[in-house]
Amino acid sequence: MAIGERNKGGRRADNVPDGSIPFAVRVKAWWEGVNPRHLMGVGRGMGERADVVGPPPREPEETGRWTASRRSFCQRLWGEDENDEVVRPGGSQYSLELAKPMGLDSTKSAIDLAAGLGGGTRRLASALDLWIVGYESDAELAGHAMELSRRHGQERRAPIHALDEETFDLPEKSVDGILMRERFNRIRNKPKLLDTAFNALRPRGHLIITDFVLRDEAALADPLVTRWLKFDAQRAPGGLESTLWTMADLKRELLSKRLDLRIYEDESEKYSSMLRAGWARFADGLDKSEMTKTFGRMMLSEAEYWLLLGNALDSGALRYVRAHAIRGGETL
Template identity: 25%
Template sequence: MSRSKDPLKISLWTRLRVWWEGYDIRDVEKRLVERAQKAAQSEPVPAAPPAEIDAVLPVAPWDRRRIEIAQYIWGEGYCGPGGPEHVIALSKLLAMSPEMSALVIGAGLGGPSRVLAQEFGVWITGVEESSQLAEAGMELSHRAGLAKKAEICHYEPKNPEFDRNFDRAFAKEALFTVEDKGELLLAIQKKLKADSLFLMTDYYISSPAVMSTPAFLEWREKEPQRPYPVTGEDMLELIKRAGFTVRVNEDVSEQYNSMIARAWSEADKAIAKLLSQGEEGRALVDVLMREAELWSRRSKLLESNVLQVHRILASKKVTKTMSNW
């Protein structure tokens, strides 16, 4: 059967438009099949193999191509919503100065870490669960001349070990994929100095009931890394148990979703640029489409209040002893 008669071979441009307009690609595929079958009348239309329906490359959690595409969408050094201006505005709550050191959990490609080092002069140790991201992030710090000021290294959330004490801590969407959040929070608290501040943003479920909904189950199944989200109330309790006092707890889901939409509104330009780069560029477009589907699912769950994004600021409790008097 020729490509022109294949009703399921939807162009990448069409897939992006379908996603952006909020439609389900499976519904579009079904309608195209029905239309083609009707036009062909008695001519049967063979079912296309799965590879024809979803012609994308298998993508490791963070391989070279996905890292490249992430920076096409979010900017150099970033692999999610919130560029330099957002990180600076968000981090003003931490009141940092050049004399301080800060631990960044979920450092990714190191963009936020380098911005904090440059804007506030703070000494950053960024830790990242993905060894691929950590390696690429450290390379970017070297290129920026910030290898010492904004170090990015690999760590294991199941066995968190930090080799120094810090004045501040920052985590950007880093705990929702950690199963034992309490252990990680306690490890962070132990390495913070007295009166230190801890700022975090993360995904939460709006209620335990949503975990049985088809939308949530699909999202959990298709995330590149298994998520373990909790409610905002449960996270606050975990933070308190770890020895923190919560100062700020704000739902920023709408702002976060706006950042997603703003970044992906330029995706057509990225596709045009990639398609001009030959075979490798076309392979990268396939990866971009997989990434678009990932962020489409997240965005829809935020819009429907299945998922939420909160900003939380906490301070380390100081236990009074005789020496404090």
């Protein structure tokens, strides 16, 4: 709808006061890149004012980075449904999609080096009848993930452990597949971790990594990248800022391990679309009764983080790549 055009209710969209625009509309417009006034009147109830029903109930205090409220919020934002226990875009379905080319089944074993809340790890175990061990670099999140594996009776088939990169090690030639989603950027000693992963692969074993990288060295100075990095450090365990390699750095390091690099693709556009799809779905499902102060603060914090990341990706300075490598026959 063009500026000044009337919406379905007959009011001029550009005359809608800012204070009357529901938060659901604001979030949806934010991620669609349009003026929120243009969405007023589109969709049932989106232009309605919230009724005043008295003061909100007192909210319980929570501590830690990964409170129950935040875990629930992220599951709702990124999960396919309420049972999808994930905290990042794509949900457990994307983990399954990434892992399929590895040809994993009940006769094989695997490692998930970025388990998150464990939803993707457990889905791989269930869908592929697989024995898989998950590791998560955020110890607090790893604890919640392991509790969920116990609750689902998957503490042996899909256990989740904290990944301490200083002490992390794996037995040589012990697994058939390793998956690491969007967490390599948080690793300080990247070559060491790649060595550990390579040595753990059996001959013809698969390594799949998705991660954020710089377009080139100059991209590190891009203001959109630096803003995202600073915000990312505030959310990271210990406040450590991510260290980004360039696209060329990661490719060169994978090839140096004598890995057969089958796929190395820039999938920034796909990741950006997953971001927007998650937020659009979330905004469509918002209800006025949920708008407590705690919920609102959490929503704004999450929205700011993912918006900064999305802007950096859209600028081209930050890239999202998928790498699929196989340990070659010379390692028999």
